[in-house]
Amino acid sequence: MPLTISVFSDVICPWCYLGKRRLERALDQLGLRETTTIEWLPFELNPDMPADGMERALYRARKFGAERSAQLDAQMAELGRQERIGFSFETMMRTPSTRRAHMLIAAATQNGRADPVVNALFRAYFEEGRDIGDSEILREIGLRAGLDRAVVDHALGNEQLRSLVEAVERQAAEMQVTGVPFFIVDRKWAVSGAQPTEQWVGALQKRHSG
Numbered sequence: 609m610p611l612t613i614s615v616f617s618d619v620i621c622p623w624c625y626l627g628k629r630r631l632e633r634a635l636d637q638l639g640l641r642e643t644t645t646i647e648w649l650p651f652e653l654n655p656d657m658p659a660d661g662m663e664r665a666l667y668r669a670r671k672f673g674a675e676r677s678a679q680l681d682a683q684m685a686e687l688g689r690q691e692r693i694g695f696s697f698e699t700m701m702r703t704p705s706t707r708r709a710h711m712l713i714a715a716a717t718q719n720g721r722a723d724p725v726v727n728a729l730f731r732a733y734f735e736e737g738r739d740i741g742d743s744e745i746l747r748e749i750g751l752r753a754g755l756d757r758a759v760v761d762h763a764l765g766n767e768q769l770r771s772l773v774e775a776v777e778r779q780a781a782e783m784q785v786t787g788v789p790f791f792i793v794d795r796k797w798a799v800s801g802a803q804p805t806e807q808w809v810g811a812l813q814k815r816h817s818g
Contacts, residue, residue, distance in 0.1 A: 611644040611812075616651040616780050616790040619709050619729040619740060622684045622695065627789035627802030628730070629691040634808030648722050650710035650773045651780055651788045654703070661704035661741045668703075694735045704733075704741025708764050710773045712746050715763030716755060724753040 613631070617624035635641040668677035681697040688695040709729055716725035728749045732738040738745050743764050750760035763769055780790075791799040793815065799808075 609643075611640055611815075612647065612794055613644060614647040614649055614792040614795070616649045616785050616792075617726075617788045618651050618653045618706055619713075619726065620703065620706055620733060621653060621788055622688070622734060623802045624789045625693060625730045625734055626684075626687055626691055627791075628726070629693060630802060630805045631791070631808055633691075633805045634812060637805070637809055638812055640812065646723060648713050648717065648726050649780070650706075650713070650776050651785065651790070652706055652710065652777060653788070654705065655707075655777070657703070657705040659705050659707075659741070661702045661739065664700050664703045688734075696735050696737050699737030700733070701737065702739045702741070704739055706741065707770070707773065708743065708746055709740050711766065711769040712750050712760070712763050714769045714772055715759055715766070716750070716753065719755060719759055721754050725750060725755070728753045 615624075615628070617628070631646075632641065635644055665674075668674070671677070672680060681695075685695045685697065713722055713725055713729070716722045729740055732745065732749055733740045740746060740749070746764060747760050750763070751757060755763075787800065789800075789802055793799065793811075799811070
């Protein structure tokens with residue numbers, strides 16, 4: 609039976625990257641990857657971030673304090689290693705606005721390339737330390753993920769896509785989604801947070817047997 613999973617996430621959220629990898633492992637273990645549709649929905653952690661972002665060290669120091677920030681990065685790096693994610697926090701210079709990244713994901717969704725684009729955005733930011741708020745970097749990511757140049761160029765400045773992203777984010781607020789990742793399975797039941805693969809396997813087996 610085909611499965612649909614909608615995911616509210618942000619591409620600068622390390623838990624979202626971790627949650628994506630854990631879900632994918634569960635789907636692979638159950639042989640469900642090919643029959644599962646994953647819908648990527650926008651949730652900006654910093655909706656008021658300036659368009660050109662800000663220095664990551666400053667942002668993290670303000671949010672957590674420098675010492676706590678370093679501890680959190682070290683903990684996440686260890687969790688990442690368990691999932692074969694090479695978090696490279698030391699190379700990440702800026703915390704970007706993700707509005708245009710979500711616009712690119714929306715365009716990719718319309719063209720059947722959402723998952724490759726989301727993968728590339730996570731990898732570019734967390735493993736390569738690239739500024740995914742930069743239009744040229746977003747353009748390169750979109751092209752490498754298989755989108756046509758016209759689609760990418762249109763996506764990054766399209767007001768309809770911007771409005772779509774904002775509308776979906778308002779919907780998330782109305783649904784009282786306050787943190788990500790947030791998964792909705794078959795439009796029926798919700799899973800909050802980057803749950804371990806084993807929990808996903810159990811939940812999806814129960815759904816399949818039911």
